[in-house]
Amino acid sequence: MEDASVLHLENQFCFPLYAVSRLTTKLYVPLLKEIDLTYPQYLVLLVLWENDLQTVNEIGNCLVLESNTLTPLLKRLEQKKLIKRMRKKEDERIVTIALTEQGKALKNHAVSIPQKIASLFKNTGLTEEDYGTFQQTLLKLLSTLKKETSKN
Amino acid sequence: MEDASVLHLENQFCFPLYAVSRLTTKLYVPLLKEIDLTYPQYLVLLVLWENDLQTVNEIGNCLVLESNTLTPLLKRLEQKKLIKRMRKKEDERIVTIALTEQGKALKNHAVSIPQKIASLFKNTGLTEEDYGTFQQTLLKLLSTLKKETSKN
């Protein structure tokens, strides 16, 4: 009989990856609630705070998300008056996303979030170096997986 | 003016964590499609293959999911005739989940999946040791975050 221990949860990194990702998102919830944002909405704003006036596709490239996810999400951000959606005159297919004044102003509140999140990761027994290694691994995986999944 | 570079995507590990988790789940899709399962459904079966006859709560503890996610998911697995849901006679609040013969049999197909997934992670430039470190970090984070979020 084949050894089935390969099927045990603790012998895979995919499950902890999935679980840690969900639990990490939960850490943001109370902080983002203060500014009435979900985590994916916050990510879109991060992208725009870094570079305003990007197309749906460009935002999607940054976040590895497509229009089927972004379009409804962006409409919600528009309803909250944080962004504007404008079709390009030169090419009516393309929608440019721009921050409103309100959307720009929100950045001032958001700058405190990374610090607060970081403090929640202090009592894990992991060192700064561990986190650096962890992030480097994630970035390598992200880069590889992005290529892998865009092949089709 | 405060330095806003803390808000840049690449300066956080939460975003790559979120993205890598999603992309990793996508790697399972073609493999799981062969046995008509989603990734969360596959995880529930992993738990049951390891220990049959568990309650909804027990499965939830393993996967860090609650009944609001599990109940509908388990009903779908029941529709597929992979599990049975049975209320305990001693305590009618508790639902025990049992694999059907079909559910048990599916394990034989599933044993090949971890191997196939592992092979997709070969060309990342990461060594076996890197993966070991990565998994250890994830497990530490998982354990800490589980406590952190169960506090409330």
Place this chain on the structure above:
DNA sequence: TGCGATTAAATCATGCGCGATATAAATGTA
């Protein structure tokens, strides 16, 4: 025994993710 508190699961509403498809605009080319 009676009844408030607790517990397990289910239900509800909302917002992602994402495969598949549609729409509409722009492009290439015969």
Place this chain on the structure above:
DNA sequence: TACATTTATATCGCGCATGATTTAATCGCA
């Protein structure tokens, strides 16, 4: 200029996730 092809976004359907609430059963204790 016609028309097939490509491109950008949108729409649709479904299955998670999850906070909030509900339902129903059990427990604890006066």
